[in-house]
Amino acid sequence: MTAPGTPISPAALVGTTVGNTFTLEKLLGQGRHGALFEARHIRLGQKYAVRVLALDSGRRAAVVGALAQCAAVIHPNLVSVRESVVLPDERLALCMPLLPGLNLNQWVSQQGKLSASEGTVMLRQAASGLHALHQRGLVHGGLSPGNLFFTQHDDVAVDNALGSGKSAYLVQLLDAGLHLSSMTPGQAPPSAADDQLALGKLALAFVADLSQGQRRVLERTQEAKAEARFPSVLALWQAFEAAKSPGKRGPTGSVATALVPQIRVQDLGGMNRGRRSIVIGASALVGLSVILGMVIASRRSGPDPAAAALSAPAAAPQVHLAFDVTPSSATVSAGGKNGPASSGLTVPRSDTTLIVTVSADGFQPKSMPVVPNTARTIAVTLAKLPSADGVRDPRPSGSDGDDDGDGDKKHHRREHHRRRGK
Numbered sequence: 001m002t003a004p005g006t007p008i009s010p011a012a013l014v015g016t017t018v019g020n021t022f023t024l025e026k027l028l029g030q031g032r033h034g035a036l037f038e039a040r041h042i043r044l045g046q047k048y049a050v051r052v053l054a055l056d057s058g059r060r061a062a063v064v065g066a067l068a069q070c071a072a073v074i075h076p077n078l079v080s081v082r083e084s085v086v087l088p089d090e091r092l093a094l095c096m097p098l099l100p101g102l103n104l105n106q107w108v109s110q111q112g113k114l115s116a117s118e119g120t121v122m123l124r125q126a127a128s129g130l131h132a133l134h135q136r137g138l139v140h141g142g143l144s145p146g147n148l149f150f151t152q153h154d155d156v157a158v159d160n161a162l163g164s165g166k167s168a169y170l171v172q173l174l175d176a177g178l179h180l181s182s183m184t185p186g187q188a189p190p191s192a193a194d195d196q197l198a199l200g201k202l203a204l205a206f207v208a209d210l211s212q213g214q215r216r217v218l219e220r221t222q223e224a225k226a227e228a229r230f231p232s233v234l235a236l237w238q239a240f241e242a243a244k245s246p247g248k249r250g251p252t253g254s255v256a257t258a259l260v261p262q263i264r265v266q267d268l269g270g271m272n273r274g275r276r277s278i279v280i281g282a283s284a285l286v287g288l289s290v291i292l293g294m295v296i297a298s299r300r301s302g303p304d305p306a307a308a309a310l311s312a313p314a315a316a317p318q319v320h321l322a323f324d325v326t327p328s329s330a331t332v333s334a335g336g337k338n339g340p341a342s343s344g345l346t347v348p349r350s351d352t353t354l355i356v357t358v359s360a361d362g363f364q365p366k367s368m369p370v371v372p373n374t375a376r377t378i379a380v381t382l383a384k385l386p387s388a389d390g391v392r393d394p395r396p397s398g399s400d401g402d403d404d405g406d407g408d409k410k411h412h413r414r415e416h417h418r419r420r421g422k
Contacts, residue, residue, distance in 0.1 A: 008089055010035035013052065017042065018093045019085035022050050032182050033175070034091075038098060047098040048082075053181055054091050066177035067094065069138055077129030079149070079172045094178075101152040101169060104145040108206055116214075116244075117374050119207030121162050122148075123240060125171035126199055127233045133176060134192045134233065141179030141190040143198035145206070149174055156369060193226035196233050213243030317349040321370065322377040323358070330360035330382060334370075341380075347372050358382060 010027055014037070017023045022039040029036050034053035041048060055063060064084050071080035083095040102110065104122075114122060126148060133140060148171065155168040162169040179190060200221025203210075210218070217239045223229050230236040323332055325341040332341045334356040339345060341358060354372050359365035363382035370378065 010037075010052065013037065018050060018087065018095070019083065021083070021085075022048055022093075022095055024050060033178055034181075039095070048095050049098045051094045052087070052091050053094070055181060057090075059181065060086070060092050063092065063178070063180045066138075066180050069136075070133065070177040073132050073136055073138065075129055075132040076170065077125045077172055078132065078176060079151075079174050080176065096174070099149055099151045099172065101150045103150070104148045104202065104206060107150055108145075113206055113208040116207065116209040116211070118162055119203060119210070120240075120244065122171050122207070123199070123203050124237060126173060126202075127237045129171075129173045130192075130195050130199065130233045131237075134195070138177070139190050139192055140173060140176045140195050140198075142175060142182075143173065143195060143202070145202060147174040148202060191226065192232070193229055196221050196229055196236055199233065200236070211244060214240055217243050318346050319349045319372050320375045321345045321347065321356070321372065322375075324377055324379040325358055325360075326381045327360050327363065330358050330363070330380075333357050333359075349373055 010030060013024050013035070014027055015024065018039070021042060023042055024037040024039050026038040027035060028038055028049070034051050037050045037052065039048045039050040040046070053063075067081045067084065070078070071082075073080070079096060079099065081094045081096050085093040085095070087093055108114070126143075130140060130143075150162065150169040151172050152167050152169055162171070183189070200218045204215070204218050204222070217236070220239075221229050221236060230239065321332075321334075322344040323330075323341040325332075328342060330341040331338060332345055333339075334345055334354050335347050337345055337347065345356075347354065349372060351371060351373050353369045355367055356370050356378070357365055357367045358380045360382055363384055366380060366382055368378075368380070
């Protein structure tokens with residue numbers, strides 16, 4: 001390092017060690033939040049991401065304080081800074097684990113926009129992380145496609161749309177509290193409503209196939225006035241979840257809401273009570289007559305097939321599990337159903353783990369837990385059964401198993417000569 005106050009280019013930092021712990025190995029990029037490096041922990045060997053920022057002493061203290069508050073919130077959907085180091089040139093180095101996976105920008109550039117089911121998982125997990133911050137009076141302050149991260153990991157079951165038979169993904173928010181490093185003098189600090197606006201903007205821009213109800217929910221997060229948005233990200237998630245299946249519950253359902261807690265009929269006064277009673281009584285008589293007529297007609301004509309169909313229980317929703325299996329001749333079975341792996345299985349949608357078994361002649365069968373709450377493709381490779389080496393061949397020594405009858409011919413010739421000799 002050079003003397004304090006002497007500016008150093010980010011590229012010149014490659015190969016140096018920060019805080020006697022992190023060796024900077026590669027420059028990943030530069031932006032308004034400084035330079036980002038790939039680093040290695042010199043004692044543990046772990047990969048880290050180290051961000052180097054040029055800040056004055058006053059702002060540096062504010063940034064470190066905000067990051068420390070966010071780091072105190074332990075949540076699976078948040079990744080916080082693990083170490084901060086002031087460099088000899090007065091710059092600040094922030095160190096956190098280098099995660100395997102993709103940020104939202106990279107995900108969409110490689111795989112296209114998220115499907116509605118993938119977007120629902122993303123929104124739920126991101127909202128969960130924001131909710132944990134907001135419950136403690138903190139904010140993220142700078143949610144963007146670059147710091148919403150899909151962390152790849154191994155799992156024993158695939159229980160949401162962000163995964164396959166090979167790995168699963170967890171949505172994690174990076175850089176919470178880092179917004180203070182780029183705020184200008186006099187700028188109002190961000191609020192929980194600003195986090196909600198940012199999350200809604202990401203979902204609208206990067207998720208395809210949203211229902212009209214879901215899109216209306218997200219559009220509300222973009223209202224110019226904060227008070228016109230949802231009161232919290234929890235309320236946003238609940239509204240989004242309720243809007244994902246239009247038609248199951250209409251807008252006039254009996255569920256109480258904050259806007260319409262109860263419907264009351266205004267009292268029309270003493271004079272109208274008598275008239276209302278007469279009308280109600282007459283309506284009741286007419287209704288009773290209609291019901292009696294319907295009962296008599298039904299006894300004459302038998303049961304109405306349409307009514308029977310309406311009264312039948314609705315079929316449970318189904319999901320299709322596709323399989324990418326080696327060998328291709330394998331079969332799959334689960335929940336009492338079985339068939340060729342190439343055709344997949346259609347099973348009832350459920351949040352309960354289902355045991356799926358894949359088998360094929362000459363291969364070891366494999367069973368795995370799967371939560372069938374969404375359609376997915378499961379990749380499986382079966383191992384071949386061990387060969388029967390070391391088992392003695394029961395055939396006589398020298399026999400190759402292809403008896404062409406020569407032995408029988410020689411036996412008959414010897415028997416013929418023996419009889420002629422007699």
